[in-house]
Amino acid sequence: MQSLWEQKREDGGIMAAYGLSCCSTVDLSRQWAEDRDVKLAYFHFFLGEKEYLDDFYESIRPEELYQRMLAGEMTRTSQVNVEEYKALFRSVLSKGRDLLHITLSSGISGSINSARIAAEEMREEFPERKVYVLDSLNASSGYGLLVDRAADLRDAGMGIEELYEELQRLVARQQSWFFTSDLTFFIRGGRVSKAAGWIGSLLNICPLLRVAEDGSLKAVEKVRGKKRVMDRILQKMEELCKDGRDYSDKCFISHSDCREDAELLRVELRKRFPKLKTAEIFPIGSTIGCHTGPGTVALFFFGRE
Template sequence: MHPCALCCCSTADVSEEFLRSRDIRYVYFNYQLDGIPCKDDFGRTHTPRDLYARMLAGAEAKTSQVSVGEYMEFWRPLLEAGQDVLHVTLSSGISGTYNSACAARDQLAREFPDRRLIVVDSLCASAGYGLLMDRLADLRDGGMGIVELAAWAKSHRLEVQHWFFSSDLTFFIRGGRISKAAGLVGGLLRICPIMRVQPDGSLAVVEKVRTKHRAERRVVKIMHELAQGGSDYAHRVFISNSDCLADATAVSDLIEAEFPKMDGRVRHFDIGATIGCHTGPGTVALFFWGKPRQ
């Protein structure tokens, strides 16, 4: 057992098997589907295909963050076992969960005055958040202590580049990110909006590209421009998708051909329910280590 428990939320959008293999603990986010409470539990409650089919059929999907009480219940056994805890949260730019985690931390600090409980805002989302956790696990396994790990996360979190595109605008229109008029025109012209996570951790549309094929090429070109080492990039790459694995595979095939020095193959994951409730189906997200976001 590591003296430091490295923890995150299920919104890191990797798999349970992956998190367990890295000895990363996790707490589930929450969502409601037509008013029925569900856990964002890596697709056990609703597979991505089932979730998106229900959403497309008109089911109302709402998400909610981890509560103060849920954080306390999650961390208390770790602290009781004598472990210090470093918890990295989903970006404060898209969720209030960081504030809930800090409130829980402050309450538990009085209960466990001899233990360290550190909360860090990832400013990352989906498998970009997962990519940050993966690197932190490497550093912990290399002997880095909890204080140094937290400092490293804060110093390097903006180096995780997040680039998304979507071939289905339905839920971007419903969520107000794209207007109905723009969505109608975009659908007719086969527009794929390209989005990124900003330095403040929020998601923004930055380009609009015609056709999915061009969007696939565009995000790979962006990786050439921003990746650490450029075309000699030597770190890991994660890709997540919302029920469009073929589109994600088209991107990973390009990356594996054009970045021969990367660390292993591209890892594919599903976009989880929390993020997926907002994107709907048809979204591909590319994550890599790059220049700090500006």
């Protein structure tokens, strides 16, 4: 079966002859990647002494991961290394296609450095091919939302250079907001002090955070109760998204083992934004989940230009 970029468009033109790739930390699904013809590089993580692939929970179920984390097992994550990137890039370039790779935010991972080294080596190995590496400045399905849009534009016939430039503009428009109802792993990670965490848990405080312009995580405010923090996120979206309550683009929602909270947010989202194109829900992947623990919900959308 031909890939999407080899098929003819309805107007008789030919899809752009280049590939797209990203990391498994887009937190969507392997089926999504296959359907969109997006190649994947896989992060790794350790739970106790055992190493796993961050492979959309095919190696370990999220319930088991979080239960073992709550029981005290330590986790650590491992980014894609240069050799893994080279193997991925070579699989596309060797077929005569150029490549655009989109990375996890440089604000939370150094994976882009390995990708850039691999890209430079591939340019020497395939001097006739072009390799672009783009920093998503985002994570989880917010990163996935950007790659999904990249696939839309590629499949509509946009060339690789034009797509690279358009994605840089889209990166600046990304909005990523999230909250947690369980402070345990924010305390362990040092993002919340033990004293503040104890008081926050006692008062049912849900910190509201966002991904900042540099791709790092920033605390915004403390909100008491999940209902109020969800309403605050929707207020932020109304303030920041294109067309306000008439927003008609996609949203993605991510959660770490709290699907009911994600579903509730989606219900309220659709009430407030009736023209919304779609609001898909995805589990936060194991790499990001190792840092958030359970109880985190995130909302991703595109802001105004």
